Amino acid sequence: MPAVDRNPLPITDLLDWSDRDKSLLLSVLTGLLMLGFLGWLLFTVNYTRFGEQFLSVEGAGLARDIFLFNVIGWLLLSCWGMALHKTKRHSVAYPNVCIHFFGFSFLGIGYVMGLYNPIVGLVLVGSPLTGFILFDFKRVTCSLVIHTVMVLAIYALIVQGKLQYAPMLKADPVTKDLVSVYWVNSMIAFATPFLAMVFGFTYVLLRRWQIREKQIRALAVTDPLTGLDNRRALFDQFSYELARSRRSGNPVSVCVMDLDHFKQINDRYGHAIGDKVLLMVARVLRDCLRETDRIGRIGGEEFMLLMPETDQQGAEKVIERCRQRLNDTPVEVEGQAPFHISASFGVTCSGTGDTLGEEQLFSRADQALYLAKEAGRNRMAFWSLSQEAVPA
Structure with a gap:
């Protein structure tokens, strides 16, 4: 099934992009990185003493061809991806080609510059990490296995003398007796954008x-409709307030x-209007309660x-x-006359010396x-030890 096309997403939502856009x-x-390699090579060959001292003429020509091939390949892949994006089409082949060409690109660089080059080491470590972030595990693992085998094959051919090691270099720019500052700085310059990526x-x-963890935590303690x-969240807070009340003596x-x-x-009106009523109730209660009060939805319309720090008199005013x-x-x-709603309230207060837990106090309020409903609704009732519950 083709992927569902989406509107352009900000870079922070990269993981939500389609494989095509990734x-x-x-x-x-x-x-751009490959273009940097090509530019470095041309500059080094034509304008530096390093090129004269350390670069092989034949090897530099081979490196130029490989770098140019990489630049053209990525340019064509970019054009392919832009065409797919513009027409809002998806291709299973496009991500696969990009993933495998990524490995081939750096494999060629590693061969001409030397497999023991720091760039190759960074790619071997960083590329799988980047791949697993952007794409599915199976696809990236397949590419990783193929190119790891190819690296080992090149290494074996070099050991057997069938391939020349680092053909671009006619002399090693980093030895025990010599360290080329130009070469070291060049490697740092190439490593920096890759590391940044x-x-x-x-x-x-x-x-x-982090965002998803916060969302999961919020979902665990938040009613999804009303917010x-x-x-669970209310009873956790209730337990805390009861403990604080017993320490301070405040109700x-x-x-x-x-x-x-x-x-x-x-x-009569449908569940959509019912949800609208619940949202309106949540808004009204937020506006009426104080900053120190907590409110939550614990059931359908409950x-x-x-x-x-509120006694019965204070609770009566708030409610x-x-x-x-x-x-x-x-x-x-829409299309009908507006209607009004009402609610019934059951209240209990915990004062000094009260040892009941939150479940028992909740049961009293319930x-x-x-009693408030039995007395005609649209009113409040207070629980009383002597009278069980007293309507207000």
């Missing part, structure tokens, strides 16, 4: 892992809120409000403000909610 980026970057791709990968805390109040007749809204605002906020429905 291959196009690889073609352009590698092509590998580092950039690795940074994108690590950054994406509010979910039950903490918890409220369970349920939308009245929410099933009728879904049945919400939980956690109010630290009445929420109840009234919900009553006064219309829900707009019992109070049941």
Whole structure:
């Protein structure tokens, strides 16, 4: 099945690019690097003493042909990728050709410059890493195996004297008695952009892992529809606030809120409007609660409000403000008259000397909610030890 075409994505979303666009980026970057090799060779041969002292005429000619072949190859691959991108088409062959040509390009460089060259070492380490970041494991592993075998074959032929080692060089520019500064600086100059490319791709990968980890953590504690805390996050915070309350002696109040007749809204207007109502409720509650309060969705139309350092009188003021605002906020429905909603609230407070845990206190608030509904809905009820639950 062909890949689904996407709109252009920023470089930070590189891992979301199609294989076509990843291959196009690889073609352009590698092509520029190969152009740098060719430019270095021409400059070195024609304008430096290093060329006269260390480069073989025949070897430099062979290197020029290989470098030029690489530049033309990557130019053609870049044009192919641009044509595919412009026409929004995908090709299974294009990424495969790019991956294998990448190996062949550096294999030729390694042969003419010497397999013990630092550039070859960097490529052997950095290329698989870059490949595994950009493409699938099987495809990259196949290319890696093929080119590793070819490196070993070239090495074997050199040992047997059937191939010349580093034919571009007629003398070794780095020995025990001589170190060519020009050669060392040239190798550093070639290694820097390659390392930058590998580092950039690795940074994108690590950054994406960090983003996804944050998203996973957020999903674990967040209601996906409303963006509010979910039950797990709320009870973790509830446990913390209870412990803090017992240390400080300050009360903490918890409220369970349920939308009245929410099933009728879904049945009459559809679940899309039901979701719209839940989003509106979340927005209203956020506006009505204080910065220190926590709110979350713990069920279909059930919400939980956690109010630290709040006694019954304070909780009553906060919840009445929420109840009234919900009553006064219309829900707009396209093609129909807007309607209003209401909610019922059950509240309990934990004071000094109270040793109940969060589950027991939640159960009390839930019992109070049941009483509020039994008393006619659109109201709040407080749990009381003497009266079980007292409507307000």
